[in-house]
Amino acid sequence: DTEVTQTPKHLVMGMTNKKSLKCEQHMGHRAMYWYKQKAKKPPELMFVYSYEKLSINESVPSRFSPECPNSSLLNLHLHALQPEDSALYLCASSLGLAGAMYNEQFFGPGTRLTVL
C-alpha cells in the first residue's frame, strides 16, 4: 500500500463552523505533513509531525489545529476560518525526518476547502 488517503475530497463551511480534515497512511511512515495549496501555486508547508510529535509549525494561525492520534493518522481541525483560507489542503508522509533528506514525500489527493 503506497497510498495517502484524505477525506473529505471537498468541504464547504461557513466562517463559524468547526470541521476536520483527515489523512491516513499505512506505509509505516513516521513523518506526516500538512500543506496548503492555492490554485497554480506551490504547496506551502503548514505543519510537520515526526513520530507523532509536532516538530514544525510554520506560524500557522490558531484557527488551524493539527492532531496526530497515531502513526497512521493525521487530522487538521478547522475553526472560525476566513474566506482566504479556501484552498487545497494536502497531506503528505515520508519514512522519517532524521537525516533523511532523500526520503520521498508521498502526497494525498487533497481536500478542496471552500470557506463562505
Added chain:
Amino acid sequence: AQTVTQSQPEMSVQEAETVTLSCTYDTSENNYYLFWYKQPPSRQMILVIRQEAYKQQNATENRFSVNFQKAAKSFSLKISDSQLGDTAMYFCAFRGPGNKLVFGAGTILRVKS
C-alpha cells in the same frame, strides 16, 4: 534560506517531442537533494525524479532525466518522447538538512496531440 526558481510559468510541447523545464536554486549547503514533482490536473502530486547533490551522475527515470549543474546551481528536467499524460504542473523542489521541502513556483506543461 534556500530558494528555488522556475522561470517558465507555462510551456507546450508536441506529443513525441522533447521538452526541458528549467530550475535554479540558491543554497549555502553542500549536501542536499533536489526533486521534480508532477501534479496532474485534479490528481495527486507524485515524485518524478530525485538527485543527490554529491552524485555527479545525472539521474534518469525512463523518459525523464535531469541535467544537474552543481556549480551553476541548476537542475533542469528533460522529458523525452512526451506523452499526453505528461500534461501537468511540474514543481522543482529542494531539501536540505532542515528537512523542509522548498518548492519552486511551478511550470505548467501542456502536451499537444
